[in-house]
Amino acid sequence: MSFFSSCKNFIIEINYQFSKPSVDASVFQVYDFSQWKLQSDSVTTKNLLEANIDWLKKARAESIHPFGVIVSSPKEIELAAKYAHFIYIPGELCRQSDILEAASQTKLPLIVERGCFLAPIDVIRVLEKLKDADVALVDCGTANGYSDTLLDPRVLFLIKKTGKKFGLHLSDLLAPEGISYTHRPNWLSDSSFIEAFVATGQALGASFYVIKSYGKAAISTEIALKYTSGKL
Structure with a gap:
């Protein structure tokens, strides 16, 4: 059974660092370590990498629910796969073959964002590169003027036809x-x-x-749960 079939109306909460896990079983945390600089040998980068690994170890030891990691390179995927329960690929990298192939090889469940400039029909090409991986898709909207993104129901209709579980990025x-x-x-x-x-x-x-728990796009987990459960 797909990892993403285990529950409905669950929340993916993106954070920059390890935080106290939610007691709600429908909230899965994702840690955004996509700024790792694994190609560098500088002291600063080495310290940052070690700190992120410590966070991953702590998350693995203390999380009561599955958690994921946002990645931006094959090396990050290799490292994150040692600790995370699933891999999260951001929209700007959703067509990058080396990342998709490396993610598929982990055999972990994958969440892949549709980039805001990617034609919805082209998610088929993304899925083809992921082969038999357990994949869920995220729509972040379609780029528009005024620094806006539009939620187009036609996009969701086409994504639904892939047969994959899918979600919406409310913060984006x-x-x-x-x-x-x-x-x-x-x-x-x-x-x-x-x-x-x-x-x-x-x-x-x-x-x-x-949802994101930081920055201008922050949405509280409590508010998201109320909206998705219809309790507002």
């Missing part, structure tokens, strides 16, 4: 890149739009939702 839909642009209209960051995103996802069969 609400505030792309987690950055506040001076030319971005304020109404685009209205947090009540989360309800519209979740409703659209549920109507088309989304199984999970992704």
Whole structure:
């Protein structure tokens, strides 16, 4: 059975470092260590790498639920696979063959974002590179003007036809890149739009939702759980 079939309406919470695991069994944490510089021999980089490994060891020892790691290179994948329960591939790398192949070889469950510039039909090419891996897809919206991303139901319809479990990145839909642009209209960051995103996802069969716990795009786990469970 697919790892992603174990529950519905679960939350993926992205953080930069190890934090106290949620007691809610439907919240899976993902640690964003994608800034590792594994090619460098500098003291700073070595210390950073060692710190990240310590976080991974601590997460493996203390997490009461499965957790994942965001990766950005085959070497990061090799290292993260020793500790994480699943691998998370960000949208900007979703077509990078060496990363997809390395991730597939870990035999771990994979979560792959659809890049905001990737045509939805092209997720088929991504899945072909991942072969028989246990994969779930994430839609982060489609790039638009005013530093905005649009949630297009046609995209979700096409993703659903792949037969893979899929989710929505609520933080990226609400505030792309987690950055506040001076030319971005304020109404685009209205947090009540989360309800519209979740409703659209549920109507088309989304199984999970992704949030960030940091930056301008931060969404609290409690709020996300309320929206996804319909308790607001």
